[in-house]
Amino acid sequence: MKWFDYAAPRSLAEALDLLARNPRARPFAGGTDLLVQMRAGQLDPDLLVDLKHIPELNELDCDGSGTLRLGAAVPCCRIYEDERVRRHWPALAEVAEMIGGIPIQSRASLGGNLCNAAPSADSVPVLIALRAVCRIAGPLGERRIAVEEFCTGPGQTVLGPGELLVGFEIPPPEPASGACYLRFTPRAEMDIAVAGAAAAVRLSNGVIAWARVALAAVAPTPLLVREAGDWLADKAPTEENIREAAELARKAAKPITDMRGTAEQRRHLVGVLTRRALQQAIARAREAQP
Numbered sequence: 001m002k003w004f005d006y007a008a009p010r011s012l013a014e015a016l017d018l019l020a021r022n023p024r025a026r027p028f029a030g031g032t033d034l035l036v037q038m039r040a041g042q043l044d045p046d047l048l049v050d051l052k053h054i055p056e057l058n059e060l061d062c063d064g065s066g067t068l069r070l071g072a073a074v075p076c077c078r079i080y081e082d083e084r085v086r087r088h089w090p091a092l093a094e095v096a097e098m099i100g101g102i103p104i105q106s107r108a109s110l111g112g113n114l115c116n117a118a119p120s121a122d123s124v125p126v127l128i129a130l131r132a133v134c135r136i137a138g139p140l141g142e143r144r145i146a147v148e149e150f151c152t153g154p155g156q157t158v159l160g161p162g163e164l165l166v167g168f169e170i171p172p173p174e175p176a177s178g179a180c181y182l183r184f185t186p187r188a189e190m191d192i193a194v195a196g197a198a199a200a201v202r203l204s205n206g207v208i209a210w211a212r213v214a215l216a217a218v219a220p221t222p223l224l225v226r227e228a229g230d231w232l233a234d235k236a237p238t239e240e241n242i243r244e245a246a247e248l249a250r251k252a253a254k255p256i257t258d259m260r261g262t263a264e265q266r267r268h269l270v271g272v273l274t275r276r277a278l279q280q281a282i283a284r285a286r287e288a289q290p
């Protein structure tokens, strides 16, 4: 690795100023993607801007409306150790515990998982299913966008020069709602998803009020399958309807063949994982019925 400078700003304003004055600067949180890429010679920033000491990026709290405010640099272990997250957003706690092993989880953030923009990023489908919104800050002020609009291609995001992801806002869980993320990896842990599927569902009066399905590793970006959710809305949570939604997800996937799996295998996995994720999300929604 070539020499680089390091800065650890204590405020968001200071971090934005550093990024504005150094076009070859790179922000980082856990560094578990960035440092690997720098070692491999894929990136050679002149300045690394450490985001871990900025209060807004370390926030993990619920506001008055019950919305979870999750800072972009909060490490996975803080997320899955948080009682409120475990109780109200269990799928989020589970995916934070799925990323890497314990040493990775003590550094890696969900902000980094999203900003790295790998199609296989495990937390992104869950954030999409939970309707999370990104808070972005930059030279022109703050803006918000839905997580599903953040990645524009492999390694590409909507972030403009000098912009930072500050964090996520995750709406409070509705009554009788549940979510789940499942992935297929050849090894049980410390592996990259060959395919992944997240589902979130709300039940009301015996039918599915709304559902969201999002996929990992089967398109150039994490993919929200709107047609699967639209199909399930106002329908009974039957096996037949779940299978049809899983089939819509299978059709929406645009997988490639690479060293981890073939396009055909991935498409098959999308059908299986979506069906199982929906079944588990519905089971959780039933348990959460008032």
Ligand SMILES: Cc1cc2nc3c(=O)[nH]c(=O)nc-3n(C[C@H](O)[C@H](O)[C@H](O)COP(=O)(O)OP(=O)(O)OC[C@H]3O[C@@H](n4cnc5c(N)ncnc54)[C@H](O)[C@@H]3O)c2cc1C
Residues within 6 Å of the ligand: 026, 027, 028, 029, 030, 031, 032, 033, 034, 035, 036, 051, 072, 073, 098, 099, 100, 101, 104, 107, 108, 109, 110, 111, 112, 113, 114, 115, 116, 120, 121, 122, 123, 159, 163, 164, 165, 166, 190, 191, 192
């Ligand atoms: C052994 C190992 C196992 C892994 N297992 C998994 C796994 O199971 N599932 C999985 O999805 N990933 C896995 N990863 C990849 C990685 O750990 C995750 O993507 C992690 O969430 C990245 O978070 P980070 O904070 O370390 O990101 P960093 O490396 O700090 O940053 C990643 C990228 O995002 C940018 N960035 C970071 N924060 C911000 C911000 N707030 N605003 C703007 N840009 C930002 C950085 O410039 C960089 O380009 C693994 C990695 C390793 C080394």
